Amino acid sequence: MKEGIHPEYKEITVVLSDGTEFTTRSTMDPSNGVYKSEVDSKNHPFYTDNMKLQKKADRIDRFNKRYGKDN
Numbered sequence: 001m002k003e004g005i006h007p008e009y010k011e012i013t014v015v016l017s018d019g020t021e022f023t024t025r026s027t028m029d030p031s032n033g034v035y036k037s038e039v040d041s042k043n044h045p046f047y048t049d050n051m052k053l054q055k056k057a058d059r060i061d062r063f064n065k066r067y068g069k070d071n
Contacts, residue, residue: 016040 007027013034015021028035 016042018042 008029009025009027011023011033012026012028012030013021013023015034015036017038017040026035
């Protein structure tokens with residue numbers, strides 16, 4: 001590796017939205033060494049199947065708007 005061109009690679013603690021913590025190494029620079037994630041696989045709609053319900057509701061709304069159905 002070339003000297004002086006790579007970012008510093010250090011340990012950080014990642015705190016997920018449910019409070020779970022783990023330590024990893026990263027080039028990111030959080031101010032206190034802790035990165036707090038707001039979105040993870042436990043609350044993101046893609047993983048919780050809420051996205052499927054949202055897409056279905058959107059399709060129903062588009063159908064009703066297109067064909068004049070108003071429920």
